Amino acid sequence: MVNIGARWKWSIAAVALLGLATATYFLKPVTGPPRNLALAGDAARGAYIIRLAGCGSCHTDHENSGAALSGGKPLTTPFGTFYPPNITPDKQTGIGNWTLAQFSDALSNGNSPRGNLYPVFPYNDLTLMSDQDVVDLYAAVMATPAIAHTTLPNRVIFPFNIRLLVSGWKNLFFSPHRYHDDPSHSASWNRGAYLANGLTHCVACHSPLNALGAVTSGKRFTGNSGGGPGGKAPPLTVLALLQDGYTRDSFAETLKTGLTPNAGKVGGEMGLVISDETSHWTDDDRKAVADYLLNLK
Template sequence: MRTFLILVAVVVVVGLGVAIYMLKPVTGPARDLTLTANAERGAYLIRLGGCIGCHTDTANGGAELAGGEGLVTPFGTFHAPNITPDPNAGIGNWTLAEFSKAMSDGEGPQGHLYPAFPYENYTLMSDQEIVDLFAALQAVPPVSTPAPPHEIGFPFNIRLALAGWKNLFFHPHRYEADTSRSERWNRGRYLVTGPGHCVMCHSPRNALGAIEAGQELTGNPDGGTGGRAPSLLAASLVDEGYDLDTLAQTLADGFTPGFDVLGGAMGEVISESTAYWTQDDREAAAAYLLEED
């Protein structure tokens, strides 16, 4: 009996220890939110980060940034929320600090955010970019129509469980340049792994929905969009006929070296995001993906 009680006590202690670890807050470095905002720079960040493509239900004629069509995943269907400054349906009542926490630590006023929202990538953004982006979103026309709720079942609808997911897979931090590489290469790496979040769709996921370590940009048979997201490794791109100029051009107009036109989810990424990037940013992303300095 004594041995049994000792075993029970050990299990309880270990269980409590695991629970404490899995539920502890996951936060990155503190941000300076006193910086002067520039909404014009923020408007570019809206395009750079793919906000319009995800948060606008273009297929059904939805208002810009008022909520996106469903993103079908193995865990259920996620609907990108209304991020216009409407105080009820959107984020009009959010403070800059709350917005920063959502972008940086994946936690909104309602609790932990699902990683279908790519805060794993947005956490790399600079303090100035967060301040500018918030100012730009506060300047768009408010829309009073709320986005549909997520369509996810038990146990994935328990937001508290996301604390455990974050402790396992999320490591919030700011982008750190590789000083051994060029400024263009670093800009491209930042775009691909940061706000452009190419790595999010073009990497395979494990059973818990996290990117498989060491397999970044190797492609995803699902892609989180119901379609295949191909490999973006340099060798794969070269096999498809890409060089720096053609890849940058494809990001501008969707035409591939094989005289095809990219459609579906990638077509939307191009038409609503990368087509608006500067030529320098498109070339930087292409240089990083093709392993060119």
């Protein structure tokens, strides 16, 4: 007969080995393809990318007349309250000491020099950015005025306050990659797809989230009635947009002026997005997003 104590020892060893294998898998680093960071940065072009990416909306406390990019108002989520950091080139309170490689790592892989970034920062979408856009954005951010302003530390509930566990989230939900054009669609459609899914991260706000805060599989752009950091967001499916009376031109007009086809006016968080971001986009980019969303299957 096999000794009962020996059985327990083998069982404990098996459980320990399984736990170690699971931890090794879920805590392994998640990184995407390498970028070409030797490109010349264009700060003027990068200033437009700041508008496209909505950096000002999140990282500026408009309600309290905060300086641009010096830290935003609190974002309340089921996991706690996050305080968007100061991303001006101030060396003590901002990101003035960050290299281009570190900046790229944050956008592309969700890493800061101090470890994992919480996915409330939309690196899940920004990872799609082109190498040139990353380099230009860095040049623009580093060309902004350096503001000495310390933001409050995040108040995240246990166990999510353990940043190492974000590696598990990344292994489950994050697949860093770059956007590649779909040759079956027009240049405008592809530009809209790049913007809506990546740089402008419309998908992050206008999609439902699962219990761990990731976009629900198969539900992209179907709306977020439960609300997220940006509040509740309506669906952007073809059916929903057509039911609201949108055409390509009228959708582009809403992004420019905030006026809707039914003579309404967009307010709330989206109103701020329009005033601070989309109203400053080019007409071509507004129409590109409309082309994509109104032809999305």
